[in-house]
């Protein structure tokens with residue numbers, strides 16, 4: 001069965017991963033801008049990163065018939081210095097019209113600090129002014145629930161963002177309901193052993209349904225699995241779920257959300 005991985009950091013993965021993903025049925029991926037495992041020494045480092053996301057990665061993916069899309073921002077971990085962060089943000093307009101850019105992401109909070117929140121709000125306003133989709137990272141620390149609440153409140157405060165155009169990612173059992181109830185889309189990140197495993201994701205579908213929710217691998221330079229989405233497909237089938245359900249959560253839901261950008265399309269197989 002085919003699928004879309006709507007959140008994976010291919011700059012940290014090998015070309016072999018693209019090959020294995022294509023073999024497993026991957027039609028398209030979307031790659032949010034993130035913390036690369038080290039702090040960049042100047043905004044120029046982001047300029048080159050944005051070039052990589054909009055120029056070289058789409059070509060690498062295309063060799064395997066996978067469409068590559070991206071989201072641009074400065075990640076919360078490097079947004080602690082607002083002056084630096086605003087300089088990086090000033091580079092984004094030059095890239096926004098490129099054919100694979102879907103919107104602003106992954107913005108959010110890491111330690112729920114005041115500076116992170118200031119830059120988060122600046123990105124939300126940037127997206128509102130330019131009518132961009134938003135992809136949000138929620139903190140992995142013990143205060144995920146508080147961070148998710150702060151994020152949703154900040155988006156509401158802006159007043160011009162349709163929650164149906166915002167995907168809040170890395171949700172878990174204790175945050176999924178508040179995100180869906182507020183009208184946002186929810187993303188479940190599948191990790192090999194910790195946090196949300198394919199088994200826990202299947203539990204969440206069984207408890208909360210399959211509307212406005214997607215799964216992704218968030219594969220990056222850490223311990224992660226670029227084949228997490230097809231593995232979750234297998235887990236759902238093992239539990240006796242229908243092919244319709246499997247297709248909905250791994251292909252149709254991401255397609256529905258992402259198609260709100262006119263740039264998004266997949267190569268049908």
Ligand SMILES: [Zn+2]
Nearest residue numbers: 032034106218
């Ligand atoms: Zn990510």
